[in-house]
Amino acid sequence: MVIVMSSEATPAQVAEVVRRVEAEGGQAFVSRGVARVIIGVVGEVERVASLNLAALPGVARVKRVNSGYMLVSRENHTARSVVEVGGVPIGPDSITLIAGPCAVETPEQTLAAARMARVAGATLLRGGAYKPRTSPYAFQGLGVEGLRILADVRAETGLPVVTEVVAARDVDVVAEHADMLQVGTRNMQNFQLLQAVGDAGKPVMLKRGMTATIEEWLLAAEYIAQRGNLDIVLCERGIRTYETATRNTLDVAAVPVVQHLSHLPVIVDPSHSGGRRDLVIPLSRAGLAAGADGLIVDVHPHPETALCDGPQALVGADLVELSRAVAVFSSVMGRDQRFERLAG
Amino acid sequence: MVIVMSSEATPAQVAEVVRRVEAEGGQAFVSRGVARVIIGVVGEVERVASLNLAALPGVARVKRVNSGYMLVSRENHTARSVVEVGGVPIGPDSITLIAGPCAVETPEQTLAAARMARVAGATLLRGGAYKPRTSPYAFQGLGVEGLRILADVRAETGLPVVTEVVAARDVDVVAEHADMLQVGTRNMQNFQLLQAVGDAGKPVMLKRGMTATIEEWLLAAEYIAQRGNLDIVLCERGIRTYETATRNTLDVAAVPVVQHLSHLPVIVDPSHSGGRRDLVIPLSRAGLAAGADGLIVDVHPHPETALCDGPQALVGADLVELSRAVAVFSSVMGRDQRFERLAG
Amino acid sequence: MVIVMSSEATPAQVAEVVRRVEAEGGQAFVSRGVARVIIGVVGEVERVASLNLAALPGVARVKRVNSGYMLVSRENHTARSVVEVGGVPIGPDSITLIAGPCAVETPEQTLAAARMARVAGATLLRGGAYKPRTSPYAFQGLGVEGLRILADVRAETGLPVVTEVVAARDVDVVAEHADMLQVGTRNMQNFQLLQAVGDAGKPVMLKRGMTATIEEWLLAAEYIAQRGNLDIVLCERGIRTYETATRNTLDVAAVPVVQHLSHLPVIVDPSHSGGRRDLVIPLSRAGLAAGADGLIVDVHPHPETALCDGPQALVGADLVELSRAVAVFSSVMGRDQRFERLAG
Amino acid sequence: MVIVMSSEATPAQVAEVVRRVEAEGGQAFVSRGVARVIIGVVGEVERVASLNLAALPGVARVKRVNSGYMLVSRENHTARSVVEVGGVPIGPDSITLIAGPCAVETPEQTLAAARMARVAGATLLRGGAYKPRTSPYAFQGLGVEGLRILADVRAETGLPVVTEVVAARDVDVVAEHADMLQVGTRNMQNFQLLQAVGDAGKPVMLKRGMTATIEEWLLAAEYIAQRGNLDIVLCERGIRTYETATRNTLDVAAVPVVQHLSHLPVIVDPSHSGGRRDLVIPLSRAGLAAGADGLIVDVHPHPETALCDGPQALVGADLVELSRAVAVFSSVMGRDQRFERLAG
Structure with a gap:
């Protein structure tokens, strides 16, 4: 999961996102750029997703990275099934x-x-x-x-x-x-x-x-x-x-x-x-x-x-x-x- | 319902469409033009529709005119409901x-x-x-x-x-x-x-x-x-x-x-x-x-x-x-x- | 710009992405998670985009964050125009x-x-x-x-x-x-x-x-x-x-x-x-x-x-x-x- | 071209459609059914189309039958081109x-x-x-x-x-x-x-x-x-x-x-x-x-x-x-x- 902060996000707003992610057992990685901050999240994605971080002040966008289909995915089952x-x-x-x-x-x-x-x-x-x-x-x-x-x-x-x-x-x-x-x-x-x-x-x-x-x-x-x-x-x-x-x-x-x-x-x-x-x-x-x-x-x-x-x-x-x-x-x-x- | 015959349809093919429509209780009106024949159908549209006339030789297209929703249609119930x-x-x-x-x-x-x-x-x-x-x-x-x-x-x-x-x-x-x-x-x-x-x-x-x-x-x-x-x-x-x-x-x-x-x-x-x-x-x-x-x-x-x-x-x-x-x-x-x- | 590495990406593949981004004057921020690595990029996005990083080994996806319309955007011109x-x-x-x-x-x-x-x-x-x-x-x-x-x-x-x-x-x-x-x-x-x-x-x-x-x-x-x-x-x-x-x-x-x-x-x-x-x-x-x-x-x-x-x-x-x-x-x-x- | 009259169309409205079609050199074939009238038109379709009959009182719908691409159509050129x-x-x-x-x-x-x-x-x-x-x-x-x-x-x-x-x-x-x-x-x-x-x-x-x-x-x-x-x-x-x-x-x-x-x-x-x-x-x-x-x-x-x-x-x-x-x-x-x- 990737959280894109808006260009006007304050450090306190960034810190609040990190706090919430970690409170749910996720890990947050903060990338500070010239124009904006991007936060990468790994760990309990479903629980973090339920936080609805997109509604927090300073958050511009939230993007999911992992698929939600584990059992039918080829990631964990590379041989094609018969x-x-x-x-x-x-x-x-x-x-x-x-x-x-x-x-x-x-x-x-x-x-x-x-x-x-x-x-x-x-x-x-x-x-x-x-x-x-x-x-x-x-x-x-x-x-x-x-x-x-x-x-x-x-x-x-x-x-x-x-x-x-x-x-x-x-x-x-x-x-x-x-x-x-x-x-x-x-x-x-x-x-x-x-x-x-x-x-x-x-x-x-x-x-x-x-x-x-x-x-x-x-x-x-x-x-x-x-x-x-x-x-x-x-x-x-x-x-x-x-x-x-x-x-x-x-x-x-x-x-x-x-x-x-x-x-x-x-x-x-x-x-x-x-x-x-x-x-x-x-x-x-x-x-x-x-x-x-x-x-x-x-x-x-x-x-x-x-x-x-x-x-x-x-x-x-x-x-x-x-x-x-x-x-x-x-x-x-x-x-x-x-x-x-x-x-x- | 309107049946558009192809430009090469023969008179026998037209007659066969008319015969089938009438056999199902419908009325068929044949319009002969320079380039092609169009047949208008009125009556038991559902039964005629089930004939699947589009599959007959000489038929180019079949178009429905009436809606299939009689009870919720405004045609027979002009006042809007509460x-x-x-x-x-x-x-x-x-x-x-x-x-x-x-x-x-x-x-x-x-x-x-x-x-x-x-x-x-x-x-x-x-x-x-x-x-x-x-x-x-x-x-x-x-x-x-x-x-x-x-x-x-x-x-x-x-x-x-x-x-x-x-x-x-x-x-x-x-x-x-x-x-x-x-x-x-x-x-x-x-x-x-x-x-x-x-x-x-x-x-x-x-x-x-x-x-x-x-x-x-x-x-x-x-x-x-x-x-x-x-x-x-x-x-x-x-x-x-x-x-x-x-x-x-x-x-x-x-x-x-x-x-x-x-x-x-x-x-x-x-x-x-x-x-x-x-x-x-x-x-x-x-x-x-x-x-x-x-x-x-x-x-x-x-x-x-x-x-x-x-x-x-x-x-x-x-x-x-x-x-x-x-x-x-x-x-x-x-x-x-x-x-x-x-x-x- | 956000670069999502595949779950099997090697450290060398990650390093290569960073090297190319920096060679174009961009800044790359590496987020290492349990399952995969995410790289946030800021700076010369257009030049970095032209690198076509999606084709490199180990890269799963590349996502753009900034819009490409600067002059008509409201970001730099908040008053609505007449x-x-x-x-x-x-x-x-x-x-x-x-x-x-x-x-x-x-x-x-x-x-x-x-x-x-x-x-x-x-x-x-x-x-x-x-x-x-x-x-x-x-x-x-x-x-x-x-x-x-x-x-x-x-x-x-x-x-x-x-x-x-x-x-x-x-x-x-x-x-x-x-x-x-x-x-x-x-x-x-x-x-x-x-x-x-x-x-x-x-x-x-x-x-x-x-x-x-x-x-x-x-x-x-x-x-x-x-x-x-x-x-x-x-x-x-x-x-x-x-x-x-x-x-x-x-x-x-x-x-x-x-x-x-x-x-x-x-x-x-x-x-x-x-x-x-x-x-x-x-x-x-x-x-x-x-x-x-x-x-x-x-x-x-x-x-x-x-x-x-x-x-x-x-x-x-x-x-x-x-x-x-x-x-x-x-x-x-x-x-x-x-x-x-x-x-x- | 097919003109579908509304269910309340009067005989005078039908006659007016026919008159206009014929004034443009087209032929009109009237099909009278129990519920509504359908008029088939053949001849100068482009000129008749320009009449905009859909706007006339009593007309429910107008449908085109012929394609408008004569030169690239296969109808008049059955062999596929090289x-x-x-x-x-x-x-x-x-x-x-x-x-x-x-x-x-x-x-x-x-x-x-x-x-x-x-x-x-x-x-x-x-x-x-x-x-x-x-x-x-x-x-x-x-x-x-x-x-x-x-x-x-x-x-x-x-x-x-x-x-x-x-x-x-x-x-x-x-x-x-x-x-x-x-x-x-x-x-x-x-x-x-x-x-x-x-x-x-x-x-x-x-x-x-x-x-x-x-x-x-x-x-x-x-x-x-x-x-x-x-x-x-x-x-x-x-x-x-x-x-x-x-x-x-x-x-x-x-x-x-x-x-x-x-x-x-x-x-x-x-x-x-x-x-x-x-x-x-x-x-x-x-x-x-x-x-x-x-x-x-x-x-x-x-x-x-x-x-x-x-x-x-x-x-x-x-x-x-x-x-x-x-x-x-x-x-x-x-x-x-x-x-x-x-x-x-």
């Missing part, structure tokens, strides 16, 4: 494709989508039984009935299930049916939900809030980690900007930035970031080229009648193209390709 | 000041802050017992103990209590102690929480999500209204932009824009938008001058030791200045001043 | 209204708009002869012919003229006809233009870039000031955000923030920020309530046929309402009202 | 690497950087003689002296030169020395400059404004094209968002979106978007994987003493890694590799 989901690894040695319908609508549609996912090379099935929708008049998902459909389709296809949970009260029932719990972009700072999935004993996929900074995202992951669950996969899904040509702006730089700051795996969602079917393959390639550990992609047997996000779902020849992209980038990026093993 | 909180009105004929500490810390601090709030002219007390914090290592609030302190301070001062609820499971206990339930910026799209407060039978203050559009905000209010609760007050609290000189950017235009679109009262939070004590009074004045129906302001007896958001809390002479601003703008904007009556 | 435009003051003791048509179209339209401006209480006339337009197919202004019309209307009405200049090569001809040169939002970082208007010997209105930070805005003003011209008025005209309900988002907090950082006057443009006629009055009031030193407003005798920005131009009864707002806020904010004197 | 710069093609069949120092500082530094550029596989040399800098106290470039250095280095290395021009008055002298004129992000809407480079008879690289929409960017290109110059290369260089972990946010989706809308080549600047040396290679790969036609990258022999943007310059082993990325992606994306031919 998270296993129903036996499928997500991490630095592989490229993992998760695919499926945005929403579970019927058993037939879900099974058809799961088969499409396999064609595309997916080793995990996505599908929403609980859908957080901006409008209360939009389709909200099938709930428990949807979870059962997903479990049936897993039995049929062998694909472990990734599905969203939108409320702390639903965590138990979702954890019972799913292999990985997804926390969506609108819930990234639903702290009760984060704690509940942290307690659930299942791997978690944490999507970035649509206007969250990378720091806030990692702090949200820290909420889960604090409950003893480090099986967290981060998912970059586009952020909100002024540009309206795409649904969101894929922040592809977030992939290497997060991998530098945290040991957790990072995947990319090319479907929700672009919001357009014709952008899914280019954004998939871009995400993998930036170093992503995997992708999560919408597929649907009949996009034109999909109850949710049809305009971005892949279908038909797209699947082969996606499969080829995953294969090529597994090789280019020096990663083996999980689905071959599984399929083999 | 919401009563423990007997205190918030609406077009008054300027209501809500003030108190960001977080409830101790009985003494809360009572002192409530007395400061009265000095500033407040008729409602704010104070957080449950605090959603970005970092899991920050102070998270006193919980039920904090609710009891608020109830005691209400008994002592006569000020009805506005307090935040951060999880659906806490709605009952908060509703038992508080006069108004606040949904915070991070929970604006926590739909289970919106439905729960909609069921609770208490007035609700809905803060704007820090990156929510005005349309998304009104759709979030619609979630509450759908449960039969129209006692909703909207609170503009600043949005996230690229500017870092202030904590958030107060979108002061949102006040008249929302009042044009919705019958619900709108208040402004000058404390969380600016994030700086020296901006609270200017932003309070700006909000009232734009037509806000009230303010919600942080006050604290000892900002330098506050456990939450100390740098923005008012103290001392600020209170008198705030009180004067509320009085002057009540007169300038042609509104009487609630607290005078109450104080009288 | 800028005179053709005898009309803009500054802390008055509220100055500038009004007129977005674009000069004909002598009749310009004269009619100038008379409307007087009705609204304006003491300065705005009007564009050179229009920077996003599309090359949109009306680009009358050029020199437009300047002549403005000069004629000034002779007729007595209102000094504020008009935009969009290219360095036009500065001389515009300065010959106008009383104040306006630099528009798209040219805020057109540095040649800034220098040219700095040399022109006329007051300058500098609009904020639509995505400029406040710091960049003040640095742009510093370009003008460096040429010896301190007659600069800053104009907040809305910033670009994700919100689409308004043309731009009026950053009303920029008014007090800039007044805290700089001695220059600050005015608000409620027409271009909202982009909607019905928002002009509420945003005018909000700007004045936040402490703005004036307003610049579009008026047009026939908004429905305006060649530029018709949807936001005031007309008819709006003018009286604007005049009333200016009068009321001159009184509320403790400022006298220039136009009364002029009119008297 | 732009030749000093004999080096930029277009759909190649990946072209442009590299060099951010700023020309000395002949030695420029020559050293050019040799580094060749090692990295570059076939074009970048380097700034005129630098637009946010602060007036920062290094502003060597001007004509810098242009001469670039020309000398071209003679020595055979690399054609790409350099920025920041003012219309400098276009002639820059065009005399350079092979391609660069318009920087701060000048994307400096319309006089766009017209001047359009007249200069040299290829132009147009960087995206840091807060420009894709539509505004293409309209800026249209300004150049209107002067008869279609040798334009677009450069995505990151946009301004709320995220501060990177200097800008690379909008990688802009590559396929622009290629869909326009026939012009699109390249990516991984140096200025990320602003960090460690992000240059990942963002280069991401840009190429999204389909970019080339890259423009900062290299510098001594980043730690660079006068401009040192923290993002590549050096040493980075160059080989970049060269390998270009080679691999040329193959993966089915493009041959220009520099091999040149080097061969």
Whole structure:
């Protein structure tokens, strides 16, 4: 922590800052310059931060230096982590494709989508039984009935299930049916939900809030980690900007930035970031080229009648193209390709 | 709804769009121009929207015309609403000041802050017992103990209590102690929480999500209204932009824009938008001058030791200045001043 | 300047940073903590900054402390400045209204708009002869012919003229006809233009870039000031955000923030920020309530046929309402009202 | 163009809209629905747009359908263009690497950087003689002296030169020395400059404004094209968002979106978007994987003493890694590799 004193700060004001820092067990180092005084603080940063020194007379600014996410930080855990989901690894040695319908609508549609996912090379099935929708008049998902459909389709296809949970009260029932719990972009700072999935004993996929900074995202992951669950996969899904040509702006730089700051795996969602079917393959390639550990992609047997996000779902020849992209980038990026093993 | 066909769309493609619209009970009006065809749709817009016509061959774009928020819209309810909180009105004929500490810390601090709030002219007390914090290592609030302190301070001062609820499971206990339930910026799209407060039978203050559009905000209010609760007050609290000189950017235009679109009262939070004590009074004045129906302001007896958001809390002479601003703008904007009556 | 070393920095790496700082004439103060070392630098900051210390081994981060705008900063010039435009003051003791048509179209339209401006209480006339337009197919202004019309209307009405200049090569001809040169939002970082208007010997209105930070805005003003011209008025005209309900988002907090950082006057443009006629009055009031030193407003005798920005131009009864707002806020904010004197 | 009437519009108001549209030579198609009337307009859209119909009584909204960029649009020019710069093609069949120092500082530094550029596989040399800098106290470039250095280095290395021009008055002298004129992000809407480079008879690289929409960017290109110059290369260089972990946010989706809308080549600047040396290679790969036609990258022999943007310059082993990325992606994306031919 660094405390910048104003240019008119008196020696007594400087001394008072030092006194308060030391009273909280911190160490204060005073740098006196021609124009102003800077005080470096080390030690009990959280306790010193709670002093609210910025409000003291003579203080111009207070800056934090340390990150607040210790458990998910790479500082104390330099090796990048692998998270296993129903036996499928997500991490630095592989490229993992998760695919499926945005929403579970019927058993037939879900099974058809799961088969499409396999064609595309997916080793995990996505599908929403609980859908957080901006409008209360939009389709909200099938709930428990949807979870059962997903479990049936897993039995049929062998694909472990990734599905969203939108409320702390639903965590138990979702954890019972799913292999990985997804926390969506609108819930990234639903702290009760984060704690509940942290307690659930299942791997978690944490999507970035649509206007969250990378720091806030990692702090949200820290909420889960604090409950003893480090099986967290981060998912970059586009952020909100002024540009309206795409649904969101894929922040592809977030992939290497997060991998530098945290040991957790990072995947990319090319479907929700672009919001357009014709952008899914280019954004998939871009995400993998930036170093992503995997992708999560919408597929649907009949996009034109999909109850949710049809305009971005892949279908038909797209699947082969996606499969080829995953294969090529597994090789280019020096990663083996999980689905071959599984399929083999 | 308007469907814009691409310039190469064939007559058969146009006919297919019309067929699907009519099959869902909608009416389609085809406008043939030199360069392209435009189809206007009226009728069952939600059902037609679910057709996902944008995915059909020949369709270039689909645009929605009607809003999705019927209950909170001003279209069907032209008179602006008044919401009563423990007997205190918030609406077009008054300027209501809500003030108190960001977080409830101790009985003494809360009572002192409530007395400061009265000095500033407040008729409602704010104070957080449950605090959603970005970092899991920050102070998270006193919980039920904090609710009891608020109830005691209400008994002592006569000020009805506005307090935040951060999880659906806490709605009952908060509703038992508080006069108004606040949904915070991070929970604006926590739909289970919106439905729960909609069921609770208490007035609700809905803060704007820090990156929510005005349309998304009104759709979030619609979630509450759908449960039969129209006692909703909207609170503009600043949005996230690229500017870092202030904590958030107060979108002061949102006040008249929302009042044009919705019958619900709108208040402004000058404390969380600016994030700086020296901006609270200017932003309070700006909000009232734009037509806000009230303010919600942080006050604290000892900002330098506050456990939450100390740098923005008012103290001392600020209170008198705030009180004067509320009085002057009540007169300038042609509104009487609630607290005078109450104080009288 | 503050240099934060990484946690693994060696003593030799720290010593090297100190050596380089001192070789450039700076002073380095080393703070050794348990976890890391922080080095405070004072002295020749610009020269030290050019060392690019962030690239040295062991350095984690480099932070600047001082602002780069010395001439427009309030640090060395605590009294707020008054800028005179053709005898009309803009500054802390008055509220100055500038009004007129977005674009000069004909002598009749310009004269009619100038008379409307007087009705609204304006003491300065705005009007564009050179229009920077996003599309090359949109009306680009009358050029020199437009300047002549403005000069004629000034002779007729007595209102000094504020008009935009969009290219360095036009500065001389515009300065010959106008009383104040306006630099528009798209040219805020057109540095040649800034220098040219700095040399022109006329007051300058500098609009904020639509995505400029406040710091960049003040640095742009510093370009003008460096040429010896301190007659600069800053104009907040809305910033670009994700919100689409308004043309731009009026950053009303920029008014007090800039007044805290700089001695220059600050005015608000409620027409271009909202982009909607019905928002002009509420945003005018909000700007004045936040402490703005004036307003610049579009008026047009026939908004429905305006060649530029018709949807936001005031007309008819709006003018009286604007005049009333200016009068009321001159009184509320403790400022006298220039136009009364002029009119008297 | 689509005109949405308000729900209370009278038949006379609808008729008046139709009359005005037809008086301007447009065709109006009236769609009458249960709730409201929608009018589709085709024909002379620009003239109809100038009517400002949004201001008429009964009109709720006016929406544009056609793009305003005819010359750079792909609608009338489906084949993607190739732009030749000093004999080096930029277009759909190649990946072209442009590299060099951010700023020309000395002949030695420029020559050293050019040799580094060749090692990295570059076939074009970048380097700034005129630098637009946010602060007036920062290094502003060597001007004509810098242009001469670039020309000398071209003679020595055979690399054609790409350099920025920041003012219309400098276009002639820059065009005399350079092979391609660069318009920087701060000048994307400096319309006089766009017209001047359009007249200069040299290829132009147009960087995206840091807060420009894709539509505004293409309209800026249209300004150049209107002067008869279609040798334009677009450069995505990151946009301004709320995220501060990177200097800008690379909008990688802009590559396929622009290629869909326009026939012009699109390249990516991984140096200025990320602003960090460690992000240059990942963002280069991401840009190429999204389909970019080339890259423009900062290299510098001594980043730690660079006068401009040192923290993002590549050096040493980075160059080989970049060269390998270009080679691999040329193959993966089915493009041959220009520099091999040149080097061969």
